[in-house]
Amino acid sequence: MEKRKMSAIHATYITIGLLVISKxxxxxxxxxxxxxxxxxCGDSLPQHHSLGSISCDHIQNVQYCVKMTGLVEGxxxxxxxxxxxxxxxxxxxVRRxxxxREYRACVFTCQMNGCNPAPTIHHTHTPLIILPLLLGIRFLM
Known part of the structure; x- marks a missing residue:
C-alpha cells in the first residue's frame, strides 16, 4: 500500500512537470x-491597468519579453x-x-510569460520544477 501511495505522488509530480513544460x-x-x-504603458504599469499579456506567436523563435525605457519613437x-x-x-x-539634458535609458529582458510589466528582473523557476520531476522518475525505476 505504501509503495502504491508513493507511486501516485511521483506520478503527480511527473504530470505537473509535463504540464508546465508543455505550457x-x-x-x-x-x-x-x-x-x-x-x-x-508607462515605466510602471498602474495598479488597475487594462493591458494584458499577449501571445508572441507573431515572432519567430521568441524566447524573451523586453521592457525598454528612454527614447521611444523620438x-x-x-x-x-x-x-x-x-x-x-x-x-x-544618454545625451544626444x-x-x-541627459536622460536615463534602461533595458530589462526576461524569459517568463508576462514578466515585463515592471522594472524588476525576474529569473526562471525551471530548476524548481525539474527537480521533483527527476526525483519522481528516479523513484519509479
Missing amino acids: SVSGMSCYQCNSTSERT QLGTKRFCSSRDWGNYCEW PGDE
Whole structure:
C-alpha cells in the first residue's frame, strides 16, 4: 500500500512537470505596448491597468519579453515587446547631440510569460520544477 501511495505522488509530480513544460513550449506571452500610443504603458504599469499579456506567436523563435525605457519613437517613454534575442539588463545615461539634458535609458529582458510589466528582473523557476520531476522518475525505476 505504501509503495502504491508513493507511486501516485511521483506520478503527480511527473504530470505537473509535463504540464508546465508543455505550457512553456506552447508559446510565450508578454506585455506589448508603446507609451507613445498608450498612456497606461508607462515605466510602471498602474495598479488597475487594462493591458494584458499577449501571445508572441507573431515572432519567430521568441524566447524573451523586453521592457525598454528612454527614447521611444523620438519621445521619452516606454516600450514592451516580445523578442527572439536577449537585449540584456542595463541602464545608462544618454545625451544626444543638441539635447540640453541627459536622460536615463534602461533595458530589462526576461524569459517568463508576462514578466515585463515592471522594472524588476525576474529569473526562471525551471530548476524548481525539474527537480521533483527527476526525483519522481528516479523513484519509479
